[in-house]
Amino acid sequence: MQINVYSIEKKEDFAKEINEFIKKSKPFANVKNITLYSKNLAKSQNPQKEYSKIFEKYLDNGFNVILSPDGKLVDSYEFSKIFEHSNVNFFIGGAYGFDEEFKKKGKLISLSPLTMSHKIAKLVLFEQIYRGLSIKNNHPYHK
Numbered sequence: 001m002q003i004n005v006y007s008i009e010k011k012e013d014f015a016k017e018i019n020e021f022i023k024k025s026k027p028f029a030n031v032k033n034i035t036l037y038s039k040n041l042a043k044s045q046n047p048q049k050e051y052s053k054i055f056e057k058y059l060d061n062g063f064n065v066i067l068s069p070d071g072k073l074v075d076s077y078e079f080s081k082i083f084e085h086s087n088v089n090f091f092i093g094g095a096y097g098f099d100e101e102f103k104k105k106g107k108l109i110s111l112s113p114l115t116m117s118h119k120i121a122k123l124v125l126f127e128q129i130y131r132g133l134s135i136k137n138n139h140p141y142h143k
Contacts, residue, residue, distance in 0.1 A: 001028065001029040001087070001088075002030050002032075002062070002086070002088070003025075003029050003030070003031045003032070003087075003088045003089075003090070003129060004032045004088070004089045005032065005034065005092070005122070005126065005129070006034050006035075006036060006055055006058055006091050006092070007033075007034070007035050007036070007091075007093075007122055008035075008036060008037060008054065008092070008093055008094040009035045009094075009118075010037050012035060013119045014122070017123055018033055018122070018123060018126045019033075021127055024130050024141075025129060025130045027137075028133040028139075029083070031126075033126070034058075036055070037054075047095075048096045048099040049099050051093040051094055051098055051099075051102070052098055052101065058091075059089070059105050059106070061087060061089070062086075062087030062088055062089045063085035063106075064088075064105060065088060065089065065090045065091070065106055065107050066090075066091045066103055066105070066108050067091065067093070067108075067110070067121060067125065068093075068098060068108045068109070068110060069110055069115065070108065071107075071108030071109040072107075072108060072109050073112075073113065074109055076128065076132060076135060077135060079109070079128055079131075080131075082132065083132055083136045084136075090125060092118050092125065093118065095117075111128065112124070
């Protein structure tokens with residue numbers, strides 16, 4: 001199983017913690033943390049469109065999950081069903097989120113009704129990936 005997490009970032013925060021969840025996930029899946037950034041973002045009049053353009057080329061190789069505040073709230077058991085797919089891509093945009101066209105290209109989920117920075121959301125996502133893989137594989141971590 002391949003899981004890719006794509007995010008827009010200039011600087012990686014929580015790298016140690018994220019790498020710990022990636023390491024714990026290894027028995028169940030190959031999990032990659034892929035950070036992308038474009039110099040065009042700083043001068044863009046429409047950052048949402050720019051985020052979408054950056055991520056566009058990664059949409060065609062798996063089941064796509066787009067993190068969005070207006071996405072569906074799911075519990076950890078429902079989240080674990082995402083891993084019924086053999087190749088899963090998660091997309092975390094920057095502060096402005098994604099444009100409406102991009103949101104139509106994957107399953108929209110929200111990690112919480114709380115507003116959080118995308119860097120915090122990314123750490124929560126990696127923990128939930130490990131938790132979801134644990135649920136799927138009957139590992140006791142999720143209890």
